[in-house]
Amino acid sequence: MARRALFVCIKNSSRSPMAEAMLRKLGEGGGWEAYSAGIEPGKEVNPNAVEAMRDLGCDLSGHRPRHVSDFQHLMFDFVAKMDVPDIGDLVQARWMENWDVPDPARG
Numbered sequence: 001m002a003r004r005a006l007f008v009c010i011k012n013s014s015r016s017p018m019a020e021a022m023l024r025k026l027g028e029g030g031g032w033e034a035y036s037a038g039i040e041p042g043k044e045v046n047p048n049a050v051e052a053m054r055d056l057g058c059d060l061s062g063h064r065p066r067h068v069s070d071f072q073h074l075m076f077d078f079v080a081k082m083d084v085p086d087i088g089d090l091v092q093a094r095w096m097e098n099w100d101v102p103d104p105a106r107g
Contacts, residue, residue: 008036011065048104
């Protein structure tokens with residue numbers, strides 16, 4: 001059975017979808033399912049994130065920001081939070097940690 005990882009940031013438009021795409025690329029065949037979400041989802045993915053990930057061979061052009069509550073029905077093995085408060089009431093996780101990743105939308 002595959003392990004699940006969830007990456008959560010504010011808008012799910014840069015950091016978390018980039019992390020999701022990287023795990024999907026690096027974890028191919030490694031038994032990981034990758035997801036991403038936001039606590040206040042934006043309207044679209046950041047075009048700079050799309051361009052940066054394209055350079056790494058990852059396509060974010062089809063990503064649509066989602067709210068973390070969309071994943072309440074899943075159990076995650078790992079959750080990485082980036083600049084978000086406690087989401088333990090919204091997400092079931094075996095392991096959750098804070099990642100200090102600056103928001104690229106702020107420059």
